Amino acid sequence: MLIREFTENDINEMTTLIKNLCEINNREFDEIAWKTDLEKHLEKNSNSEVLIALDQDDKTIIGMAYFSVKNSNKGFRLGYISNLIVKEEKRRIGIGEEIIRKIIDYSKSNHIHSIRLAIRPDIDIGAKKLFIKLGFKNVLHIYELQI
Numbered sequence: 001m002l003i004r005e006f007t008e009n010d011i012n013e014m015t016t017l018i019k020n021l022c023e024i025n026n027r028e029f030d031e032i033a034w035k036t037d038l039e040k041h042l043e044k045n046s047n048s049e050v051l052i053a054l055d056q057d058d059k060t061i062i063g064m065a066y067f068s069v070k071n072s073n074k075g076f077r078l079g080y081i082s083n084l085i086v087k088e089e090k091r092r093i094g095i096g097e098e099i100i101r102k103i104i105d106y107s108k109s110n111h112i113h114s115i116r117l118a119i120r121p122d123i124d125i126g127a128k129k130l131f132i133k134l135g136f137k138n139v140l141h142i143y144e145l146q147i
Contacts, residue, residue, distance in 0.1 A: 001062070001095060002054045003102045010037050011050055013061040021085040051102060053086070053095050062087045063095045067103050069112055079107050079115040084127075092126060100134055109136065118142055 006014060015031060022029035041050065046095065048068035053062050063086035069079050081103060086095045107115055117136070 001056055001098060002059075003099060004054070006038070006052045006064070008039070008042055008049045010061060011035055014050070014052065014064055016088065017061060017085050018083060020088075021083060024085075028086055049106070051099055052101055055090075062090045063098045063099055065103065067106070069110075076113040077082065079103065079109060079112045081115060081117040084117070089117055095132055096127070097134065100130070106133065116140070 015034060018034060019029050019031070038050065041048065047070065048066065050066050051064060054060065054061035055062050061083075065084040066082045067079060068082075068107055069077055081100070084096060084099065103115065106112075115136075117131070119131070
């Protein structure tokens with residue numbers, strides 16, 4: 001498996017993955033907005049990365065995660081992981097773990113003080129176990145009002 005930053009050539013495969021994530025989470029998916037955001041990301045130097053995991057044999061995308069960095073008002077750099085997804089048929093073989101480990105290594109070498117991610121209470125137990133295994137702790141509860 002190879003993990004790298006996405007390129008313009010990856011956008012269609014990534015779109016299929018994110019559609020799947022939205023279906024899992026019962027969320028609407030705006031394909032045009034998603035692709036536009038990815039294209040903007042390619043054009044500028046942003047405080048975010050979109051990492052993809054490629055199958056070593058056929059070079060198809062088998063997983064991805066979005067990682068952004070923000071500065072807190074106290075001078076700390078905080079990382080945020082979102083849209084972590086692995087193709088269903090490739091789950092439970094360490095792909096998500098490798099993506100997260102790559103993000104952790106990047107964070108350590110770029111002086112990021114902590115990494116956060118939000119998960120739904122009904123998320124797959126395996127994902128929760130993965131985050132705990134990698135040292136994540138439950139520190140925040142998020143409430144949402146959908147309008």
